[in-house]
Amino acid sequence: MKKLIQKIFRLRTDVGLNFYIAGFLHKYILRQNSKVSWMVHHTSTIYHPENITRGKNVYPGDSPGNYIEASNGVTIDDYTNLAPNVGIISANHNLIDNSITDKAKPIYIGRFCWIGMNAVILPEVHLGDFTIVGAGAVVTKSFPEGYCVIAGNPAQIINQLDKTACEQFARTKYNS
Numbered sequence: 070m071k072k073l074i075q076k077i078f079r080l081r082t083d084v085g086l087n088f089y090i091a092g093f094l095h096k097y098i099l100r101q102n103s104k105v106s107w108m109v110h111h112t113s114t115i116y117h118p119e120n121i122t123r124g125k126n127v128y129p130g131d132s133p134g135n136y137i138e139a140s141n142g143v144t145i146d147d148y149t150n151l152a153p154n155v156g157i158i159s160a161n162h163n164l165i166d167n168s169i170t171d172k173a174k175p176i177y178i179g180r181f182c183w184i185g186m187n188a189v190i191l192p193e194v195h196l197g198d199f200t201i202v203g204a205g206a207v208v209t210k211s212f213p214e215g216y217c218v219i220a221g222n223p224a225q226i227i228n229q230l231d232k233t234a235c236e237q238f239a240r241t242k243y244n245s
Contacts, residue, residue, distance in 0.1 A: 084131070105130065116140065120159075124149065124180065125243075129157075141192060142175030148243060149178055152186040152204070159192050179215055181239060199235040203227070 088108070095101040095111040102109045105118040109130035115121070120139040121129060124147035129137055134154040137143060141159035145151075157178075160170035173192040178184070182196055185204035190196075194208050197215020202208060207222040216235055218228040 088131075102130070107131075110135070113137075120175075121145070139176075140170060141173045143178075144175060145178045146180040146182075146198070148180060149182040149184070151184045152188070154187045155184045156189040158189065161192055181235065182215075199230055199232075201230075 088110070091111045092108040096103055096105070096109070101111065102113070102115050102118075105115050107123075107128050107130075109115060109128075110133050112133045113130035113135040115130050115135075115137045117139040120142045121137065122142075122144040123129065124145060126148050127145050129135065129143075129145055129151060132151050132153045132155070135151055136154075136156045136158075138158045138160060143157055143159055151157075157176060159176050160173055163169045163171050176190060176192065177195045178190070179196055179198035179200060181198055182200045182202070184190065184202045185206065187204055188202045188206045188208065190202070190208045193211070195211040195213045196202070196208070197213045199216045200212055201218045202224065203218065203220030205222070206220045206224040208219065209223040212219055212224075212226065216230040216232045217226045218230070219225060220227050
């Protein structure tokens with residue numbers, strides 16, 4: 070029965086129906102994240118979802134406690150995952166008048182990235198493909214080359230990934 074319901078309503082099979090029931094209640098009854106075109110966990114908050122570009126199999130906010138502020142734009146490319154309580158903030162408040170936000174370049178997060186629990190990504194950051202952000206990291210600068218593990222506050226490279234192995238994984242598993 071569950072598989073039939075998922076097929077009829079085009080629901081993801083990697084999350085339970087309770088995710089959709091709670092999401093429906095919060096989105097359509099309580100109007101939380103009502104402008105988001107995909108289902109979001111009821112504890113996540115997304116501002117300016119119209120400025121978010123998502124790749125294949127990417128559902129920002131489906132983990133508990135995600136906070137995404139996308140006024141300057143956020144792109145999250147194919148097969149990237151956000152752990153619980155990740156913060157993505159595309160705009161800072163103006164230093165003189167904190168009732169307005171400053172314009173900035175959009176945030177870009179590449180393919181096959183993993184953003185660990187409680188990590189924060191700040192405005193204008195560009196993360197290349199296969200970048201792993203450690204739990205609790207504060208990403209203040211870009212790592213456009215990718216294929217690395219970053220961690221700390223401010224985040225810095227703590228390990229390099231084998232680019233050939235990463236690309237082989239992408240081709241084999243996802244035909245990317």
